[in-house]
Amino acid sequence: MEIQVFTMDSFTNLPFKGNPAAVCPLAHELNDDLYQKIAAEMNLSETAFVTPINPSDTFTSGSRFLLRWFTPTVEVNLCGHATLATAAVLFQYKKNINPTLVFETRSGDLAVSKKKDGYLMDFPLNPPTQVDPKEFKDFIRVTVGNLPVQGVFLNTNMRKLMIRLSDSCDRAMLTGLNVDPTTLLAIENEGKVKGIIVTVKGSADHQPGYDFYSRNFSPWFGIPEDPVTGSTHTILGSYWSKELGKTKMLAYQCSSRGGELELEVRDDGRINIGGEVVTVLQGIIRL
Structure with a gap:
């Protein structure tokens, strides 16, 4: 065949x-x-x-x-x-x-x-729900270390944990994260979390004016870091649309390969990517 x-x-x-x-x-x-x-x-x-x-x-x-x-x-x-x-x-x-x-x-x-x-x-669209950071302190420690965190969110449908870094952080800090997939797997083996998204607000001062940046780690699926993830932007798009007060956004996932996504959150509970x-x-x- x-x-x-x-x-x-x-x-x-x-x-x-x-x-x-x-x-x-x-x-x-x-x-x-x-x-x-x-x-x-x-x-x-x-x-x-x-x-x-x-x-x-x-x-x-x-x-x-x-x-x-x-x-x-x-x-x-x-x-x-x-x-x-x-x-x-x-x-x-x-x-x-x-x-x-x-x-x-x-x-x-x-x-x-x-x-x-x-x-x-x-x-x-997969909106996330804010959760108590203390419940996920080990994930936060292994993923972002001592960087300041502005909020932690969970989407139970996709079992994705989203960590938003403080606005005092920039793209370089996000890119500089070194996440050990083996340590993540050791923290969680019950299936509550199957992926971690780390995101930070973008800067309109830097062209082409990305609204937010992200990285995505999914060792539970055999993917230590996914280079550019359309599915996680169903979560990210929902969250950042409300935070930024806009429905059309330009996003960049800053893995080593990197990729750009155009997003539009719709009134019918769906998102164009x-x-x-x-x-x-x-x-x-x-x-």
């Missing part, structure tokens, strides 16, 4: 930046064990498997597809950068004729449309 595979860098217009995802278009579904083995072999933060829902559809004519995402160790419920990458593959290489594609996923229907520069995803995609590899998996 031969499976076509693409490696796409999402949320960037430069190769080797943004977040790489592998995309495998499949004529029909495979078994979960094989999905997981392929994802482990690709060894990227996510590998996406996309199949037509209607047997009469092709990747060129169809508008609805089944989409699943696997890290090297587990299947996940929501992934932004691999969804963006999948849409780019279907639009660019399969020459899909529809202006919008809808993916049926574990998180419901996710739509992706073409725009002038890149693509626009329609995602659910926009970004560009670059192809870095095309190939065949032979089984």
